[in-house]
Amino acid sequence: MRPVAVPIGRWTWATLVQLLLLANTVLVLYPLVIMGLSAFKSTREIFRNPFGLPARFQLDNFLRVWEGTNFPLYLRNSLVVTTGSVLVILTLGTMAAYALARYEFRGNELLYLFFLSGLMLPLRLAVIPLFIELKALQLINSHLGLVCIYGAGGLPSAVFILTGFFRSLPRDLDNAARIDGASEAQILFRVILPLVRPALVIVGIYNLVPVWNDFFFPLVFIQDDRLKTLPQGMTVFMGQYSTEWAVLFVGLTLAALPVIALYVVLSRQFIAGLTAGALK
Amino acid sequence: MVRHLPVLAPPAAGGFRLSRRGNRALWLAMLLVPPALFFTVFVAYPIASALVYSFYGWVGVRRTTFVGLANFQRLLGQQPFQGWTINAFWHNVIVFVILLIIQDGLALLLAILLARNPRGTRFYQAVFFLPVTLSLVIVGFQWKLFLNPIFGIVNKLLRVAGLGALAQPWLGQAETALLALILVNAWRWLGFPTMVFLAGIRAIPEEYFEAARLDGANEWQVVRHVTWPLLAPAVTIIVILTFIGSFNWFELPYVMAGVDGPPNRSTDVLGLYFYRTAFGEISAGLQEFGLGSALAVLMFSVILTVSIVWTRILRRREVELA
Known part of the structure; x- marks a missing residue:
């Protein structure tokens, strides 16, 4: 009532x-x-x-899009580049953040600030030096080149988020393990890493979505059609089929589908992950 | 950089302790050298180089002589560069102001509504955030088709609604093109400030709202005197992020309008201008790393200065309001 x-x-x-x-x-x-x-x-x-x-x-x-165009190839390229980049970010980010958060040594604070300086500066504005550098390293037209850029570009946020998490774990954890005779590596892999898994998911999503969606760096660094990523491939596609709207909408739908599907399953993690930079 | 002495060495006996120390230094080096090196090569060094490059003359990808501030002088004081620079910069400012009002304003309203925990809150949250995860290239092309003057659904909807007089070639005329792009951007990004504001409101202790209501405050007064002042930190972050986003604008105008900022450079922004200057314009065939680097340095400076100064000002406001 x-x-x-x-x-x-x-x-x-x-x-x-x-x-x-x-x-x-x-x-x-x-x-x-x-x-x-x-x-x-x-x-x-x-x-x-x-x-x-x-x-x-x-x-x-x-069927026309899947069999008659390079769409599956673009999709595969995006998968390769994104997976590689996120793995690099998580691995190197964890290494740096763990050392910075759990060990005291001279220059710790300075090194931490060095990594964090990348948070304020949009890397795409350094694209000219990157272009010259990657050309010298023969990393133009290569997925490895993109992975290097995304991997390094994702480090500031990864170090920032992960250091916070590592610091929040009690010191006694590793000291106890040390007294029990665990090596430094064992402490990291057996004791600490299992505890920060949620933070790794946050960092992963924080980087996965922008890398998957990025258009700027492939536009500059990838010219070979067979190496293009999905967003970049879409522009090729839109040019080729500009009057065939049916094909265009299929392309757009297929391109949007992987992220939407993942989002339906993990929407809470997506929201937490993508706003992680804006929330303390 | 990696001459560190671990202080956390556990109390242990003589020789064992020494080797343990050496091991730990090695362990720290193993952890820190690869990320530091990687970050230096692909982020720090390129960013530092961008500054150096802007003071040099360039022939193609080859650096020639030191030219001092000549590149900057051309960008800011010599036609046609000066006109292009001002035009693009002005458009970035417009993008920022309109996004701040429409996108962030609407986000604040939605966050206030969601914070009341109406039925279906979880569903609304998930839906509102969905476009944020989509590629700007997909969103841009999708809306480009929707905004097509003849076949697009926007004009068709207007005609169905009896507003046929408003139907127009949104992207084809200088007066509406930039605004159309800004609205598409708001569609894509709206969920982001909404979620940040919502998290901000939820972090406010419930007692403050209860106290205000007990004192007889109405909904508007609660929002005005409790929510708004205590939301100040979230507002700071959103204003700064909107600013940085507006000055990094590239994908939407590139995909929906074109690299030259058509029609008639009415959608040109610094991001497009920078890309054209560095990597070539279809029409003019201009490609200059010196000018491009100088433009990048100018954009770096504007973004950095404004972000830092505003953060200071807005932080002071947070303190005053709290």
């Missing part, structure tokens, strides 16, 4: 709040739904009936 007791004023407030939130939900989802539905239509149908359901859910467009 509760609802009777609720004053009208509060009820209208709740409705108003719901209406506003629903309006924004539509604003966010509607364009994505239209994009997804258009992928099943023919170009003609998209022009004639952009809003309705497709007459029939045809998969011809998907």
